[in-house]
Amino acid sequence: MKLVWLHGWSLSNTDPAMVAHPDAPAIFVFDKPFLEQTRMAFPRLQFMFEAALEALAERHHSRICLGIQAEEIIAFAKLHHCTTICYSLIPSPELRRTLDALEQAGLKLEVYPVEYLTSYTGQVKRFSAFWREVEHEVLRG
Amino acid sequence: MEFKQQFSSREEITTYLGQMFKGLYTGEPRAPALHGGRSASLAQLEAFKAKNYGRRNHTNAPVSRLSAYLRHGQLSMLEVAEYIRSHSQGRERDEFLKQLTWRDFFYLVLEQKGLKVLENLEEPKYPMRWVQPMPDDILEARTNLPCVDAWVSKLVDTGYLHNHERLWFAAYTVHFRQIHWQAGFAFFREHLLDGDIASNALSWQWVASTFSHKPYFMNKDNISKFSSNQWCAGCRAKCPFDKTYQTLERELFGADYGWSS
Ligand SMILES: Cc1cc2nc3c(=O)[nH]c(=O)nc-3n(C[C@H](O)[C@H](O)[C@H](O)COP(=O)(O)OP(=O)(O)OC[C@H]3O[C@@H](n4cnc5c(N)ncnc54)[C@H](O)[C@@H]3O)c2cc1C
Numbered sequence: 432m433k434l435v436w437l438h439g440w441s442l443s444n445t446d447p448a449m450v451a452h453p454d455a456p457a458i459f460v461f462d463k464p465f466l467e468q469t470r471m472a473f474p475r476l477q478f479m480f481e482a483a484l485e486a487l488a489e490r491h492h493s494r495i496c497l498g499i500q501a502e503e504i505i506a507f508a509k510l511h512h513c514t515t516i517c518y519s520l521i522p523s524p525e526l527r528r529t530l531d532a533l534e535q536a537g538l539k540l541e542v543y544p545v546e547y548l549t550s551y552t553g554q555v556k557r558f559s560a561f562w563r564e565v566e567h568e569v570l571r572g
Numbered sequence: 573m574e575f576k577q578q579f580s581s582r583e584e585i586t587t588y589l590g591q592m593f594k595g596l597y598t599g600e601p602r603a604p605a606l607h608g609g610r611s612a613s614l615a616q617l618e619a620f621k622a623k624n625y626g627r628r629n630h631t632n633a634p635v636s637r638l639s640a641y642l643r644h645g646q647l648s649m650l651e652v653a654e655y656i657r658s659h660s661q662g663r664e665r666d667e668f669l670k671q672l673t674w675r676d677f678f679y680l681v682l683e684q685k686g687l688k689v690l691e692n693l694e695e696p697k698y699p700m701r702w703v704q705p706m707p708d709d710i711l712e713a714r715t716n717l718p719c720v721d722a723w724v725s726k727l728v729d730t731g732y733l734h735n736h737e738r739l740w741f742a743a744y745t746v747h748f749r750q751i752h753w754q755a756g757f758a759f760f761r762e763h764l765l766d767g768d769i770a771s772n773a774l775s776w777q778w779v780a781s782t783f784s785h786k787p788y789f790m791n792k793d794n795i796s797k798f799s800s801n802q803w804c805a806g807c808r809a810k811c812p813f814d815k816t817y818q819t820l821e822r823e824l825f826g827a828d829y830g831w832s833s
Pocket residue numbers: 628635636637638639640642643671672673674675678733734735736738739742760764766767768769771772773775776779
């Protein structure tokens with residue numbers, strides 16, 4: 432059984448992991464340790480919550496909660512007998528801690544790749560040089 | 573702690589979350605200026621016309637305000653690019669796609685540098701004396717500079733600033749007030765609905781000169797021109813920006829680097 436994990440970069444039912452698993456349970460967690468350490472004005476929390484509500488509205492089994500991200504995902508996976516967590520990869524170092532904890536708990540990870548505008552894979556340093564490389568691809572599509 | 577998912581009004585959501593998140597947010601519980609969610613994001617995309625995007629540097633130009641939706645994945649980069657390609661034409665279309673590519677660029681840098689984006693990526697290009705934290709007069713919009721105070725109030729009230737206002741505010745804090753860009757990054761992260769580690773940290777570093785080959789700074793003419801004279805008309809403040817670029821360069825950075833020529 433699979434579980435879809437929505438994170439702060441994927442708050443939509445069009446998220447690739449959601450689309451791939453339309454019947455799977457899905458969860459979004461507000462990470463409490465992060466909020467305890469980071470000053471965050473209220474409107475952002477509501478903006479994310481509204482997005483999560485709509486993303487999960489059609490799901491048979493879904494949960495939005497506040498807690499330690501990895502622990503909440505593991506608990507919800509157990510509840511629904513899920514052994515694989517599906518999510519969209521984003522190059523944010525902030526997700527690493529959660530992913531490590533999920534793996535340590537013996538869960539399998541099914542990753543949907545980041546969507547970039549370009550297929551460029553070289554090192555990047557200055558936008559102008561990058562733009563010269565990718566301009567054609569971006570404008571043409 | 574699990575949240576309920578049924579509500580009868582937006583006000584109910586605000587009140588409910590105010591309780592649920594107690595102690596975990598700054599300021600008062602109030603609804604965001606933009607409605608979160610996929611349908612609101614699509615409405616925003618469909619309302620956007622790239623036709624006058626060529627004026628994007630003017631604070632009253634019709635920019636898309638898609639950033640918060642992109643940040644939280646309610647729209648994907650590919651779908652926005654595809655929509656603009658098929659609904660717009662000419663220079664405006666290309667200019668929009670180029671700006672969108674900045675976001676991709678910043679994410680690629682994040683992928684390659686990881687958490688290092690939160691530290692100086694390069695040496696500053698002038699002898700800086702940056703300090704932390706952000707002073708109260710800035711945080712509370714009491715600098716007595718009508719433009720700066722307006723940027724702060726707008727940021728706090730709406731969770732949004734136009735790109736040029738972000739650049740001016742960043743240059744004011746880092747170069748005119750010598751505040752470390754990390755304090756500016758944290759202030760923006762607290763309030764922006766689109767606040768994100770890549771675009772936010774790297775834009776501050778671009779202004780500061782730790783991710784570019786010169787610092788970004790502006791003078792009064794620039795602010796006045798791109799804001800339709802919004803704050804400068806009738807302003808009686810002792811304006812720190814009312815100088816030539818050459819003078820500012822010497823005063824702010826201690827030497828004539830030729831950045832303004
Ligand atoms: C100091 C500073 C901090 C910033 N912090 C953030 C941030 O936390 N999150 C964020 O999304 N943007 C950030 N930006 C970039 C830019 O200001 C915003 O993306 C833009 O103002 C959003 O408004 P819009 O959606 O109407 O943009 P539009 O002009 O309509 O552009 C369309 C989209 O392209 C992307 N884009 C356009 N310009 C830029 C740019 N210069 N850099 C990166 N992406 C761009 C955005 O995703 C934007 O939604 C920052 C800029 C500065 C100078």
